Amino acid sequence: MSDSYLNFANSSFGARLADLVGLPKPLLLERYRPDQPVLDGTLLLGGGAASELLQPLAKLFAAMGVQSVAHRELPQWLSIANQHGLLSGRWGVQDKPGARVKALLFDATGMTDSSQSDALYGFFHETVRSVLPCGRVIVIGRPPEACSSPRKATVQRALEGLTRALGKELKRAITVNLVYCAEGAEDQLEATLRFLLSPRSTYVSAQVIRVGQSTQPGAPEINWAQPLAGKKVLVTGASRGIGAAIAEVMARDGAQLICLDVPQAQQGLDEIAARLGGRALAMDISAPEAPALLSEAALADGGWDVVVHNAGITRDKTIANMKAELWQSVVNVNLSTQERINDALVESGALMAGARIVCVSSISGIAGNLGQTNYAFSKAGVIGMVQSMAPLLAARGITINAVAPGFIETQMTAAIPFAIREAGRRMNSLGQGGLPVDVAETIAWLASPASAGLNGNVVRVCGQSLLGA
Secondary structure: OOOHHHHHHOOHHHHHHHHHHOOOOOOOOOOOOOOOOOOOOEEEEEEOOOOOOHHHHHHHHHHHOOEEEEOOOOOOHHHHHHHOOOOOOEOOEOOEOOOOEEEEEEEOOOOOOHHHOHHHHHHHHHHHHHEEEEEEEEEEEOOHHHOOOHHHHHHHHHHHHHHHHHHHHHOOOOEEEEEEEOOOOHHHOHHHHHHHHOHHHOOOOOOEEEEOOOOOOOOOOOOOOOOOOOOEEEEEOOOOHHHHHHHHHHHHOOOEEEEEEOHHHHHHHHHHHHHOOOEEEEOOOOOOOHHHHHHHHHHHOOOEEEEEEOOOOOOOEOHHHOOHHHHHHHHHHHHHHHHHHHHHHHHOOOEEEEEEEEEEOOOHHHHOOOOEHHHHHHHHHHHHHHHHHHHHHHOOOOEEEEEEEOOEOOHHHHOOOHHHHHHHHHOEOOOOOEOHHHHHHHHHHHHOHHHOOOOOOEEEEOOOEOOOO
């Protein structure tokens, strides 16, 4: 559904009127095009004397084609950049701001005590006004739970408050995210930085992403233009909406698709599978025999590389007015079915080495929602399933992660009453709803062979919704 106010606020007349009466002016978001670079502009790098990732970052910038300049408090960057054949320079002269940039990246990995926080203040105080619209801000730290001292854990945990507050301050469609990179996992950063710096992450902000060591041996060769080339990918609920967008992005990235939906959606399912060169599979995944049938189908294909659990239903009522069958059907489809299918696929050996499982949760599972106790329970359960299964699946070289969409423009949200729909659109830092493709891009990043260091993450795709943590 079209966002009429967003389009109005970005027209010449609408923008003037919004300025005149003080109305919000959400910007049109930049979205990914296959012909564009990872970052369409310059990255300004900051950090402290003890920053630990400068060498890995230089290597990654060279691989990604990212042009960088350094803040004055990071003079060591220039010689490191030169070692890797990068053209770089110092941002600003005589303590005056330099040219505007498309991204800020602060390496906080060397911070061991809160008394060192002035480096963060100085960098962001001087630079935030220089970030272009639709820009990116990334802070990289170390996982607090793995820090060697309480003081280091304290300052690293404090980065979460900083990035979430920055996400609300910067406006102009600028996103801010925090990446906790475990020691020894520096070689797993590339997929995440490519995602967060690019327009693929346009509706992902104020997230905390943990990058750990790879769950599988060896480093796969990645074709970044088509990272899923040759991979067999199952997408449930694929006939329309977010599911159809997931299938489209997966096909764009080279996947061989198995598109699944209920028999009642056969026509739409057949159409999207044919258009994307995939195979349609009509099945009620909540049926008792579904896990075994899917395992058989996967084994007949020689194994599946990616499973995307997108299928889900809503049956909204306050719990006092909810009949038992409404509770049971939502929990069964949205949660219990995923558990049974995962168990069957893993136990039967139907998932390939290095397989990815990506589940669709919801911010309703994080914050709750009036009239959705059944839905919130099921979507919070998806988060619990991801976090509890992650270490068990890692032992098999498999990762499991989740996305939690916020307000996404779909047929379902188009049916919401006008006032509630407008509130859903505006109650986030980007001032608008997301699109199904925003969820799909995030899932494709988690599904990539290059994302072996991402396991147990739950990433909200909500434009930093005011609901939830």
